[in-house]
Amino acid sequence: MHFSPHAPVADNQFIKSKPAMLNQFYGSTDVFPYWVADMDFSIAKPISDELQRLVSRGVYSYEFIEKAVFEAISNWHLRRHQITLSPEHFVQVPGVLSGIALLLRQLTDKGDAVMIQSPAYHQFSGLITKAQRTLIKNDLQLIQGEYQLDLKGMEQQIIDNQVKAMIFCNPHNPTGRVWTRAELADVVAIAQRHNVLIISDEIHADIIYQGNVFTSLTQFESDNIITLLGSPAKTFGMHSISHGYIYINNPDLHGKIKQHISDLYLDHANALSSYATVAAYQHGDAWLDDMMAYLQGTLDWINDFIKQHIPRLRMYQPQGTYQVWFDFSGLELSEDQLTQQIFKQAKMGLTPGAWFGEQSGQFMRMNIATKRENIMGSFELLKQALTKGAANGAIQNHACQQADIASASSSDLAADASFGKSNNSCC
């Protein structure tokens, strides 16, 4: 067995378990943390063996192994995604978010419009506004129960707002969509027509469920710059011990960005992270395959449970990522009732949809990268909470719900704002 869902430690220094944060977001420390997008699983043995080897050396001389890192990443992409990447086109960055922050500052100007597809990983809006760029949201469309890109809206907004760049997330956090080659081709064509830079965040690229194929934006011919950002963090649970990388096809742009990052001395990655990255990409296949099978089993279990016990809860089947996006609106509860039942009674620390820009207040994201028994216990509690709530006459008339929603949405925004201030790039 390469992969074990049983993690040896739970530590309340982990962001997701910090009592102060749980109190802030859930009003209690008695919740199971499904909100941060990291995993509870022990990392693959080849990675921990490599870290132990480095620690046991006891000497930490200057050591940069960039070339070996880029070769390992290239080989991984060829093996896992049939993508040929040239090691010379990479640039190393401290992390994916810091990479995007750098690119925005280097390649756009203050005041420039930068687009995201909403709902979107909440740190994207912070990255844009903190760089004093103008945030433009293009909402995804729900068509026949599936999230789709609004390509018409995208092009119109690009024209209307003179958009200069787009942060594009593939696979998409929080909806779990894996964009198809055809969808990506449309995005690239629009970007080319209007000279828009695409910054493609592909950090979730390896978490793809059966029946779906990941396509990287590096695979499109375009002078109009396509940049890949990735890291082994999500794939191998190396959240606090990894760095990120950028891939740029265009040689001029590659040179410019490499120089900028080097001028800031940000390309000197920690050797422990670098060796761990190489070990992960060289020897992590079997562990990842096992983990994906485990996650698929968990998804299947949730699907069955919901169908049987909470049929009005809508789950968007993720094509990729270990985030699951839920719509609770079918339960016809006010936001207050919903948070009471989910956070307080079922003790599920889900991420409120408002963090991702979802306005309805009825959406929540759940990280399923934990032991399945935790999830089973939580859903059982949720079922009981909803049954009890219904028996207590929790379902109110529509007018009353609307009033609740209006008053609750301001507190969501407050939580969102305070989260933004804490600057954690974790979830």
Ligand SMILES: Cc1ncc(COP(=O)(O)O)c(C=O)c1O
């Ligand atoms: C889409 C996306 N990009 C970036 C990150 C964070 O990446 P890093 O920790 O390398 O900055 C996350 C973390 O959840 C994410 O979901």
